[in-house]
């Protein structure tokens with residue numbers, strides 16, 4: 575069973591991190607906090623470590639991993655080319671919640687990139703993550719530290735729940751800051767493309783780069799158009815219960831969800847509701863969880879995965895969620911929520927026509 579070591583996120587435990595680095599250098603697996611979500615780390619340049627990561631997560635091995643670095647000078651060692659625009663973004667957002675897809679260098683094993691000739695790279699800002707990467711020799715492959723298909727972990731307890739039996743060590747730095755995975759920008763085409771929205775929004779990228787596109791596979795729900803990031807095509811972040819997102823004007827949304835829960839309760843089923851501070855008192859039945867205030871979209875992003883996970887312990891058979899088209903992070907929040915719902919969205923305005 576994994577050893578769990580707790581530490582202050584601002585003052586990493588040097589001794590424990592040195593041991594964790596040793597584990598990684600010897601081909602083992604260590605989970606660690608980042609500013610986005612917890613990562614499951616292995617030595618990125620060791621093909622066997624990458625295979626172990628896929629096995630521990632139950633993840634298909636054609637779904638590539640992100641290589642985490644802790645130093646700008648590490649970048650040219652694992653990519654064969656750094657376009658000027660990628661350099662600009664790195665200067666602006668690294669260390670931080672940004673992943674860039676670049677052509678890979680020879681030294682990066684195909685196991686780490688799922689057989690692709692490009693590689694995903696990120697320089698996280700979390701201090702524990704940075705110290706661990708350095709202690710491991712500079713290149714740590716890390717997907718989110720959840721069992722494949724479950725919500726990404728935002729606390730060490732979530733990692734223990736999913737992977738406690740499959741890995742060597744967990745560094746517990748408390749709750750993460752952002753709570754949604756990094757923004758992924760692909761530089762292997764002429765115009766930079768967002769493959770996964772995150773804390774850094776399309777508008778923030780456009781301000782620096784000019785033209786930036788969203789991956790078509792993210793915008794279209796047509797199943798014949800696949801997202802370019804292999805990981806974005808799976809139903810993901812998903813709770814055990816069936817989740818549906820209800821959109822429309824607030825009063826109609828509340829009325830609809832109340833009607834549906836009442837019906838379920840009368841049939842003896844338990845239903846979960848993802849509400850906000852503004853609305854949670856207005857739901858009459860079911861297990862109601864507030865995700866935060868509509869005035870504070872960062873809190874909504876921060877709580878999303880935890881709320882989804884918490885419903886797994888409640889034995890609910892269905893969950894209804896309000897929609898969260900918030901100004902800056904709405905794109906990222908709705909992307910994750912709709913994936914968790916398998917794109918099941920109910921528009922109550924249409925319903926009533």
Ligand code: TXA
Nearest residue numbers: 610612613638692693694717718755756803804805806
């Ligand atoms: O915030 C994050 O990015 C977290 C923390 C731990 O850093 N990591 C994370 O990793 O979310 P993961 O493996 O759960 O998601 C990586 C995504 C997947 O959708 C994968 O398909 C995509 O990045 N990806 C990785 N390499 C790629 C490549 N060369 N081309 C296209 N997509 C790639």
Ligand code: MG
Nearest residue numbers: 717718726805
């Ligand atoms: Mg993931």
